[in-house]
Amino acid sequence: MTRIELKGAFAAPGYARGSVFMLDTGAAPPAASSLAGGEEDALRDFEAALNTARVGLETLCASLKDEAAEGIVEFQIAMLEDESVSDPARSAIKAGQGVEQAWRDAIQFLIDDYIASDDAYFRERASDLIDMRDRVVRALRGEAERAPPPGAILLGEDLSPTRFLSIDWSHGGGVALVGGSPTAHVAILARSKGVPLLVGLDAPPAGMGGEALLDAAAGRLIVEPNKADIDRFETCRQAAAQQAEEDAKGLKRPALTLGGARITIYVNAAAPEGLDSVDPEICDGIGLTRTEFLFDRGAGGALPGEEAQYAAYRKLVDWARGRPVTIRTLDAGGDKPIPGVTVDGEANPFLGVRGARLSLLRPDLFKIQLRAVLRAAADGPVKIMIPMVTAPEEMAQCRVLLEEARQELLSGGQAAGEAPLGMMVEVPAAAISIQDFDADFYSIGSNDLIQYVTACSRDSAGLTHLARADAPAVLELIGRVAAHGRAVGKEVSLCGDMAGDVRYTDLLLAAGLTALSMAPTAVAAVKGAIGRAREAA
Amino acid sequence: MDDTSTGAVLLTHKIGLHARPSVKLTKLAKRFDAKVELAADAAGPWIDAKSVNKVMQAKIPQNVTLQFRAEGAEAAAAVAALIALVEADFTDVQSA
Numbered sequence: 001m002t003r004i005e006l007k008g009a010f011a012a013p014g015y016a017r018g019s020v021f022m023l024d025t026g027a028a029p030p031a032a033s034s035l036a037g038g039e040e041d042a043l044r045d046f047e048a049a050l051n052t053a054r055v056g057l058e059t060l061c062a063s064l065k066d067e068a069a070e071g072i073v074e075f076q077i078a079m080l081e082d083e084s085v086s087d088p089a090r091s092a093i094k095a096g097q098g099v100e101q102a103w104r105d106a107i108q109f110l111i112d113d114y115i116a117s118d119d120a121y122f123r124e125r126a127s128d129l130i131d132m133r134d135r136v137v138r139a140l141r142g143e144a145e146r147a148p149p150p151g152a153i154l155l156g157e158d159l160s161p162t163r164f165l166s167i168d169w170s171h172g173g174g175v176a177l178v179g180g181s182p183t184a185h186v187a188i189l190a191r192s193k194g195v196p197l198l199v200g201l202d203a204p205p206a207g208m209g210g211e212a213l214l215d216a217a218a219g220r221l222i223v224e225p226n227k228a229d230i231d232r233f234e235t236c237r238q239a240a241a242q243q244a245e246e247d248a249k250g251l252k253r254p255a256l257t258l259g260g261a262r263i264t265i266y267v268n269a270a271a272p273e274g275l276d277s278v279d280p281e282i283c284d285g286i287g288l289t290r291t292e293f294l295f296d297r298g299a300g301g302a303l304p305g306e307e308a309q310y311a312a313y314r315k316l317v318d319w320a321r322g323r324p325v326t327i328r329t330l331d332a333g334g335d336k337p338i339p340g341v342t343v344d345g346e347a348n349p350f351l352g353v354r355g356a357r358l359s360l361l362r363p364d365l366f367k368i369q370l371r372a373v374l375r376a377a378a379d380g381p382v383k384i385m386i387p388m389v390t391a392p393e394e395m396a397q398c399r400v401l402l403e404e405a406r407q408e409l410l411s412g413g414q415a416a417g418e419a420p421l422g423m424m425v426e427v428p429a430a431a432i433s434i435q436d437f438d439a440d441f442y443s444i445g446s447n448d449l450i451q452y453v454t455a456c457s458r459d460s461a462g463l464t465h466l467a468r469a470d471a472p473a474v475l476e477l478i479g480r481v482a483a484h485g486r487a488v489g490k491e492v493s494l495c496g497d498m499a500g501d502v503r504y505t506d507l508l509l510a511a512g513l514t515a516l517s518m519a520p521t522a523v524a525a526v527k528g529a530i531g532r533a534r535e536a537a
Numbered sequence: 538m539d540d541t542s543t544g545a546v547l548l549t550h551k552i553g554l555h556a557r558p559s560v561k562l563t564k565l566a567k568r569f570d571a572k573v574e575l576a577a578d579a580a581g582p583w584i585d586a587k588s589v590n591k592v593m594q595a596k597i598p599q600n601v602t603l604q605f606r607a608e609g610a611e612a613a614a615a616v617a618a619l620i621a622l623v624e625a626d627f628t629d630v631q632s633a
Binding site for chain 1: 549555556557559560563564585588589590591593594596598599600
């Protein structure tokens with residue numbers, strides 16, 4: 001018995017205690033070709049294996065409730081049914097090659113093609129092809145997919161989405177992978193299923209087994225733990241469970257620090273349907289509406305008109321029942337290109353024409369949005385927030401356009417409400433000289449602020465140690481903006497991922513923030529963390 | 538004598554013709570009694586619109602005008618249905 005402690009990167013939260021289950025690598029060499037029966041039999045074996053694999057996937061697909069998951073499985077089914085995928089293998093089998101090798105070669109050709117793509121989306125699909133290949137190989141070998149015992153901790157190089165989905169997680173369990181990344185498909189599935197996941201794990205020694213403890217938040221997997229490990233693990237797990245239960249009770253209560261300071265809790269929204277299952281009682285309003293969703297759906301390239309936008313904003317106002325709804329104007333560009341709107345071919349779109357820069361370049365489009373927002377403001381409290389503001393004159397220009405939009409509405413006999421005009425603070429230049437900006441409120445976009453302050457691209461997995469939310473320079477800028485807001489009596493909130501992450505709640509309160517905007521699912525835990533925070537500045 | 542039909546439509550879907558839209562498109566194409574092909578350029582190369590593998594391998598990005606051509610008894614209906622699917626942005630297609 002040797003205790004082994006392995007470190008990994010957090011990808012999905014939770015605790016798991018169970019037996020280690022080593023995942024197959026799928027890279028085993030093909031079984032010796034069984035040519036005894038000749039090509040006829042080989043072809044028949046091949047067709048049977050394709051069929052077994054397809055039936056298996058169809059059964060899996062029927063049991064899924066998640067549309068993204070269905071998409072993955074449907075793609076594999078369609079590929080298995082496609083003769084242009086399997087015909088090269090048939091030809092090779094007819095020419096006398098072993099069935100498994102023929103199939104592997106045929107798929108490898110496709111995998112190589114996908115991996116060579118410039119597009120990350122297509123490169124990632126290679127893992128679907130590997131998954132599909134291995135499913136057929138198992139059918140050829142007559143192997144059933146080894147099902148892990150209930151509650152097991154799966155350990156391996158990687159885990160395919162279909163394999164993840166075919167496992168029964170109702171008895172708990174967890175996953176620790178040597179490969180993978182927090183943004184991989186399996187990580188998204190794990191978070192939605194509540195399965196703890198570590199990625200980038202230290203390579204485990206071969207033939208490991210026995211009991212193991214997985215603590216995702218601590219980034220730790222302990223195999224063959226000693227008594228002290230188990231005691232510590234159970235204490236943490238119970239504390240976390242109690243915490244979650246306790247936090248859930250405070251979900252609809254106002255967020256108060258131990259010192260009694262009231263913290264405003266907003267939720268982040270996009271399409272109104274996303275709030276269908278959220279009770280507005282849990283929050284003080286909407287702190288961020290990502291209006292890009294309206295521009296995603298344009299069929300035939302059409303952009304959403306004033307009526308369509310007004311209808312969506314009106315739904316948010318109705319949902320909020322008198323609470324303020326903050327609508328961020330179009331934040332296109334960067335990683336959110338919109339055909340016919342954003343500038344194509346920028347070498348560095350995150351430093352390009354995005355957010356306010358784009359809106360001011362396209363006042364025709366911007367006005368339509370401002371008119372729709374002002375009309376919604378006639379129905380309930382609405383705030384307008386401008387993204388990516390860099391220089392004070394941009395806010396001045398936005399204010400002029402907003403007033404023009406209001407006059408247009410009024411002279412056309414339409415209702416136009418009053419809407420405070422605020423700015424997002426995500427460009428370091430704006431944070432540093434915040435006193436020069438004429439805004440009715442400020443909201444710190446921490447995701448972009450971190451990226452720009454640390455000069456670390458948001459999608460670069462290798463830079464997570466530098467792109468830290470708690471980097472002193474980031475916290476100093478947050479504190480600076482909060483202090484300015486206090487001095488001039490204007491609200492300062494923070495609406496990036498940091499706001500919903502309880503690891504940072506104390507730091508944000510200490511920096512002087514009194515409003516946070518987060519995903520609705522984070523509200524209970526953040527309110528709990530605020531309730532335990534001793535000081536609000 | 539078999540009918541032939543052609544048509545074109547702007548592909549607006551995010552990422553372009555990726556897995557989910559490709560599956561929908563090929564499933565729809567297979568319903569028609571016609572040889573159906575698509576291309577990213579009127580000059581070709583033309584791809585079998587009933588093969589998800591071929592359609593995916595073409596890696597057609599967003600903002601390309603998709604060309605369709607069909608030959609067979611239901612050629613016109615096939616082209617019309619495929620254009621309607623793309624125009625509707627593959628309806629319930631998620632950006633999975």
